[in-house]
């Protein structure tokens with residue numbers, strides 16, 4: 105070994121020993137707390153998926169990418185980011201450490217497009233290979249003290265017809281928590297990020313948080329909510345109604361996507377004043393703005409140049425920064441509560457609500473660990489029904505994604521990458537209560553299943 109590389113490797117060793125670490129965020133009652141200072145923790149975040157849902161990219165495995173963006177998160181005033189998909193075969197230490205150095209936590213969706221619960225064939229997609237993949241992701245992220253929480257699923261249920269997949273979501277939550285305890289990992293909260301379907305809001309949240317088997321209950325709930333449009337208000341937006349709806353939940357609830365882009369050309373983000381006020385803090389613990397980078401649907405705070413080297417801050421960025429800067433967290437404990445208990449399970453659903461057993465082939469992972477992750481190559485739904493009916497992704501970006509995917513698939517779009525579309529689908533769903541019901545960017549909100557099926561057919565090579 106050359107002397108210079110010896111020095112270099114010693115330096116690297118020192119760096120990794122002295123890796124930054126942030127105080128763990130714990131859950132008490134329906135709120136998050138900083139485990140060192142004892143202060144209440146409110147998420148001030150953005151959803152981070154540069155490349156959008158069109159290009160599968162792990163921004164936390166690429167130091168050039170994360171080191172370009174983390175200083176901007178800091179400048180914006182953030183303490184949390186949400187990432188929708190990571191490659192569990194890669195190393196994430198550099199980016200996780202840089203986040204920690206900048207006092208930023210991570211909420212991580214553990215699914216990838218080809219390793220997730222399928223809406224069309226959930227029983228098949230809930231298999232040992234799938235669990236191996238998400239457990240390997242947990243192995244990769246569990247040691248970082250700035251991993252704030254995991255989402256076991258994102259918008260898997262997006263209408264009445266997909267509600268029957270909910271027992272599988274609970275099964276995944278249970279298995280993740282069981283894996284943490286079996287592998288002696290820190291109890292990082294496991295949650296679910298819900299699409300805003302007005303008719304299901306309460307009953308789905310209650311189901312995910314019901315039953316005396318604590319392992320099969322979510323530890324936190326993210327709600328994707330695009331109901332505050334333009335310069336709205338606590339009452340007009342429907343926020344007030346949601347505070348009342350979730351008032352007696354015993355777990356932290358936050359907005360896992362927000363930032364309606366209708367009504368005005370640049371978003372004023374006046375909802376920040378409401379979210380971090382005592383009118384909401386008894387029930388909500390902050391939220392994440394959709395989304396960091398502009399990906400063609402007018403939800404971006406910044407433009408990233410095509411060569412990836414230049415970031416241009418857009419007006420939305422400055423508006424959000426100014427709102428954050430002029431809004432402090434509620435004082436004291438914000439009126440959180442420890443006096444509630446878990447929910448009752450529904451009794452009137454038209455399918456069995458029993459949580460499925462863990463596939464027997466997966467039992468070995470609890471004992472022996474999951475082993476190496478296979479990253480974005482993992483494809484755990486090959487044997488499942490590729491019914492295109494339930495694809496919910498919309499617009500140009502998802503078409504590109506489906507085309508470039510090794511497998512055309514309904515199921516692949518089901519959870520991990522539905523985020524791009526979730527903005528639109530949830531917007532449609534919430535329009536019954538929101539101030540406006542105009543269509544979402546790029547007409548995405550108008551996309552019907554007919555159109556998405558068409559995308560799937562294109563992707564499947566029907567017209568080639």
Ligand SMILES: *[C@@H]1O[C@H](CO)[C@@H](O)[C@H](O)[C@H]1NC(C)=O
Pocket residue numbers: 128129130131139291
């Ligand atoms: C809170 O966090 C600390 C530090 O990780 C941990 O030791 C403790 O067990 C946690 N408390 C609860 C109630 O989870």
Ligand SMILES: *[C@@H]1O[C@H](CO)[C@@H](O)[C@H](O)[C@H]1NC(C)=O
Pocket residue numbers: 243244245247
């Ligand atoms: C996490 O910590 C455990 C216990 O120290 C260690 O065995 C494991 O290799 C670590 N995982 C990673 C991905 O660093």
Ligand SMILES: *[C@@H]1O[C@H](CO)[C@@H](O)[C@H](O)[C@H]1NC(C)=O
Pocket residue numbers: 264265266268454455
């Ligand atoms: C249950 O009923 C709803 C309509 O209320 C329907 O959309 C859904 O498909 C039904 N689910 C099952 C599994 O039958």
Ligand SMILES: *[C@@H]1O[C@H](CO)[C@@H](O)[C@H](O)[C@H]1NC(C)=O
Pocket residue numbers: 316317
């Ligand atoms: C949990 O609920 C099941 C069924 O409702 C019941 O049989 C069991 O005794 C309960 N366990 C506890 C610890 O309450």
Ligand SMILES: *[C@@H]1O[C@H](CO)[C@@H](O)[C@H](O)[C@H]1NC(C)=O
Pocket residue numbers: 398407416417418
């Ligand atoms: C951001 O990029 C879009 C094209 O993707 C362009 O139309 C717009 O002018 C850019 N905005 C700024 C401020 O650079």
Ligand SMILES: *[C@@H]1O[C@H](CO)[C@@H](O)[C@H](O)[C@H]1NC(C)=O
Pocket residue numbers: 181428429430431432
């Ligand atoms: C607002 O910005 C000023 C100047 O940069 C800074 O000192 C202050 O801490 C910021 N306040 C908040 C609440 O972020």
